[in-house]
Structure formats: structure tokens, C-alpha cells
Amino acid sequence: MDFDALLLSRIQFAFTIAWHIIFPAFTIGLASYLAVLEGLWLLAKKPAFRNLYMFWIKIFALSFGMGVVSGVVMSYQFGTNWSVFAAAASPVIGPLLAFEVLTAFFLEASFLGVMLFGWRKVGPGLHFTATALVAAGTLLSAFWIISANSWMQDPAGFTRLPDGALRAVDWWRVIFSPTFPFRFLHMVLAAYLTTALTVGAASAWRLLRDPAEEESAIALKMAIGMFAIVAPLQLIAGDLSGKQVLTVQPAKLAAIEAFWESRTDQPFHVVAWPDRAQEKNHLVVEAPKLGSWIAAGSTGAFIKGLKAFPPQDRPPVFIVFWAFRVMVGLGLAMIALGVWGVFLIWRGALERTRPFLRSAVIMGPAGFVSVIAGWIVAEVGRQPYVIYGVLRTDQAVSPVGAGQVSVSLLAFIVVYGIIFTVGVVYIFRLIAEGPKPTAASDTEPPVRGRPPGYALGAAPDQPDEVEP
């Protein structure tokens, strides 16, 4: 294979975006979780909620930092590596990305400072407001980025000038393009599930060591509530999104299901080894007629196969087929975990059922894996286009050399490798320390009359030695 600037830029983009999405997927849910915990603490004044807040905010700060720095990279990479795409798409989706910065990034960044350092500087109500605004910021950010991505998946509300340039004609349809609502819902639910699985795994791990730890029992029950409610909803949201793929991106759907022939009564391939060169599947385990039913809601539905598209317009089938199965398989496992957990809560045996606790620990990374698998389905499945039906990926790359892109790709792999490893070690260390009770004075509202020279923020888990 010839490693040209196009291929290297694609690998670099895939690597940096997959690495980046891990953190938003986690922090979108965690910000909302922290807002809920702080709200509950303010309402119920139960110390366990404050301890949980203080515990998870440290992990939030580490993850958010990694999300910010890897996100800055994304906003520059469109220009450095995909300048043709940038110039073509900007008249239509430029405002969407700019609005993400203006509505979300500033909001998150500014109030994060208050959230992390402001305990002694503002009152409890204002501090809670800061947490809620950071949570709102994460959701706004998801709104705009999914809006831009949905437009690229299924462009609407635009026209092409004679010289090929794109122009928006209906901003409403650009922002709320047809696939946007379900895709936004799907992503937000995915983020909430990812967080719940992580919180659940950490809490279950704590309970395996100390079944009496009150904070971890509360957090695990909250996580199970999320699995039980959100995971089934996610199945429905994903299905609705998938039904849209059938109409707007039939080639992607054919790749997801490894359909080669166009026909009614498509079988469902549980397992298969799709072969692009021979245009067929090997090692198939299939359920007859179920494929048409899953994709279109009826076994009699006529569904196009990959052979209906010229070879140069087909997405890579193997990776899309398998990424989809990983995502759905893990989603079903999440539903099962939720049902099992609810049953154990009902029986009052949650903290002492070690097989469940171990399963919850094992499922900890499942959200991250599903999110990345889902994005692989979305992004690889729409190839060979970067703007579906409008601009092909191989036309979108910058006039840069393979040499500089290979160096930058290598540098990203090394830098992200270091940061990720260390970040994960630090997060595991924090989990090992657990949600220790914090000294009450640390979260008390600001003390009047303190000189303006007093310390930054608070030292919530640190005894304050210089209280005036």
C-alpha cells in the first residue's frame, strides 16, 4: 500500500478523533452526574452525596483536561490536513462550529474554573449553578458537533453554485438536517451510558473490597438505574437512527449488514466474514428473513445490496459490519446488566453478589468501546464521501507532503500514548483511594471579611491549616 498524504491524513484524523471522543463521551455524562449529585446534596444534605461529588470531580478534572487539549487539535486539523474540505464546507457548516465555540467551549472553560476552585469563593447556590452550566456546555457542544456531522452525513438546506461552491439556502434545515435529531439523541444517551458504566465499574470494584462503603453502594444503584432505563431507550434510538440510514445512506446500511444482493427477505448475518474482492460473505451464521425485518421493519422489504453500487462508491464492509456488531452486542449486554442489577436491588443483595459486581467491573470500558465502534460505523460507513454525495474524501485533503504528515502522526501516537497511559494511571489511583469523607469546612460558603489576598479556591480534601 502506498502511504501517501491522503492515507496518512486519514489515519491521523481517525486516531486523533477516536482518542478525543473518549473524553467528551465520558465528561458529557459525568458533568450531568456531578450536577445531579450536587443538587441532591443541596436538597438532602446527605454527606455521601458531597463525598461522591468530591470524588468524581477529581476524575472529571483529569478527563476534561485531556478532552480540551485533544479538542483544540481537532479545530486546527481541518485546516492543516483537510483544507479543501474546510474551504468547501465552511460556507454552510462554518457557523455551526463557530457556535460550538461561542455557546459551549467558553461556557465550559470559564465555569469549570469556578467548579474546581470556587468552593470558598462563591455560595453553594452559585457553585451549583456553575456545575449545571458546565453540564449544559457539554450538551451544547454535542448539539453543534452532531449537527455539523449530521449535515455532512446527509446534507440538506444548501445549493451548489455553477462553479461548484456550496451555499446555504435554509439555515434551519442545515442545522436540523433530517438525521440530526435521532443522532443527537443517540450520542447523548451513549455518553450517559458510558459514564454510568464507568461509575458503576468503579463503585462495584470498591464494593468488592468493602461491601459497607455507603458512597459506592449509592453510586452503583444510580448507575444501575441508568443501565435499566437508558440502555433500552438507546436500543430504540439506535434503531430509529438505523432506519434513517436505510433511506439516506443505503450503501452504509448494506455494509452494516453485509448485504451483497438487492432483494426482499434479506437474512440477518449474526456472524460473517465479508469479502470485498469476491463480493460475498464467508463463514456465515444467519437468521433467514430477519435482516429485512431489522433494517426496514418488514421481512418483505426490498433492500439494496452492495452490488447495487459501483465498486468505487462502496464503503469498506468488513470493518463497518464488525464495528456494528460490537456496538449492538455490548448494548445488549448493558441491558442485561441493568435487568440483573434491578433484580438484585429488589432482593436487597446487591452489595454482596460478587458475580454481579465483577460483571459490572468488566463492563466498565464497554461504553467507550461502543462509542468508538458506533462512530466507526458512522464514519467508515459513509466513505468514500466526506460530505455525503457532495465531496469525496480523496478530493478533500490538504496540499501537504507525506513526510510531514507521517512525522506528525508518529508524534501524535507518542504524545497521546504518554498522556493516555499516565491519565489512566492517575484515574485508577484516585479510584483506589476512594470517596473518602471530606472535612465539612472545605465546602462551606465563603467567609466574609477574608482579605482578598486569600487563597485560590478551596482545599476540599485537605485540612485547611491557615484558616484565618
Add this chain to the structure above:
Amino acid sequence: MSLDLPLVWAGIIAIGVMMYVLLDGFDLGIGILFPFAETPEQRTVMMDTVAPVWDGNETWLVLGGGGLFAAFPLAYSALFPALYVPILLMLMALIFRGVAFEFRLRGRRAGKRFWTAAFSLGSLVATFAQGLVLGGFIQGVKLSGTAFAGGPFDWFSAYSLIVAVGLVAGYALLGATWLVWRTEGALHARARAWAWTAAAAVAVLLVVVSVATLLVHPAIAARWGVAGDGALDIAKLAPKLPIPLLGAVGLAIVAVSLRRGAHLWPFVGTILVFASGYLGLAVGFFPDIVPYGMTFRQAANPDNTLALLLVGAVILLPAIIGYSLWVYWIFRGKVGADAQLYH
């Protein structure tokens, strides 16, 4: 009457970039000054003075990139491939220094040492790379049509290296004067010494960069009324004289207020020096947004895109400035050693 939307947006982006330079400038400057601190405690205090605000400061960089993409896509798509190497270098350096804020707190002995070094080196390299971007930008970018058509190292020259060194000195001065304002005791005294050194370096490098710019780029020299043979055209020079004058006033304020023991004024003086340098460079290339082949009008998005953007910006920018000021107000005052750990 209709609004001149490309001009409005050129102004918004120019202000955004200036905001970035000033705001992230002082927190990058603190990283540059890190190795000169006397004790680990001093370093912790230095970091604590910016920890609640650095993320907001860096967001102006995202606005710079995102705003350029949204308003002037042809400039975005021509400049960034041209400056690929220094931009990527800057991004990687910013990654290290950005995560260092949290990682440094979590590291034990070796980890803490590593992230202290990462914060310092990351700040230095990010600043240097921004200087290379600026130098490469002023040198001009080779275009074919609207696309970049030069080589991967076109930005590299003695000139861009001098600009980069100048920016390091400038950010160090911003960082030092910020610390003069926001710290007390031994660190405050130390910051005063840093400010003197950095101010002297900035004064020298401002002159060197100005002379180099005039020597390397006859077209810029002509705008300042300086002919190739050194003859001066006073009529051209006179209206632009307030710009270098502003820089001189800024440096004078830094020097006088440092001598008198003022706390806030050295920082204010430094801001004036930066404003002078910024305007001085802008005179050389305006109205080009990709020097010297594409004006901001040629690079601009159509009016319907710019109009939508403006509606958003008019509502959101005042709100952003408002709550940013509020956050700075919340964290006002001197920062002492009693704030070692926070959350």
C-alpha cells in the same frame, strides 16, 4: 445601509487573536518562567494564579481557529497547510502543558517532576511555535489560486526565528508582570526581577524585529515611508508614528511602575507594548489575510453565512466577556502559598 460584513468579521477575529495573545500570553509566560522559581512551593503558587482561568484563556485560540474557518475559510485553508509544522508543534506543546495543570497535582515524586518540566517546556515550545507561525505569516505564503503552493519549510528563516525569540520574551514579560500583580512576598520580589530582565529583552527585541521586518520586506518598509536607500517619507510615516510611540509609552510605564513598586501597572504597560507590536505588524499586511496574495475580502464567506455568524456573535460575545470578567473577579486578589491543593 448594509453592514460591511467581511470587515466586521476581520475586526472580530483580529480582536479575538489579540485577546488570545494577551490572555494565554501571561499563562504561557508563567510556564516560561517556571525554571527560574526558587522553590517548588513558588512554582505551585505560580500555577495557582492561573489554574482557574487558563482553560478560558486558551478557548480564544479555538475561537481564532474556528472563527477563521467559519468567516474566512480560504485563509484558513491556505494558511494552515503552509504553517503545518509550527502549528502541529504548537498543538503538541499545548497538550503537554494543558494536562500538566491536573497531572502535576496527581503525580508523586517522579511524576510531579515530569509534569513540572512538561508544563515549562510545553509553554516554551508552544510560544516559540506561535512565534514561528507569526514570522512565517509575515514573510508571506506562496499561493497558486487560493491554495497553498509552497514547501513544508517555507516558514523557516532567520526572520521567523527572531520573531519567535521576541514572542518568548514578550510572554515572559506578560507572565512576570502578572505575577507582580497577583503574588506577594518572596515570589513577588522575584517576579519584579524577572520583569526587569524580560522588559529589557522585549525592548531590544522589539527594535530588532522592527528593523528586521523593514529590511526583509521592502513592501512593508514602503508602507512605513522607508525607501530602499534609507530615505524617509515623512508624510507616510507621520500618521503611523503613534504605533511605535504607544510601545515606547508602554515600556516606560513598565519601567517607571516597577521602579516605584506598583503592582498592577507593569501588567497594564505590557498590554500597551503588545498592542503596539500587534498594530505595527498589522500595518504591514492589512488588508491581506494571507500575505501577500489574498485579502480578507477574497477569503471571506458569503454574506448570508457571515450574517448568521454575526447574529450569534452579537448575542454571545458580550455574554462571554461578561462571565469571563466575573470569573476573573471571583478569583481576584493575591494568591499565596496557602492554596496548595484545591479539589
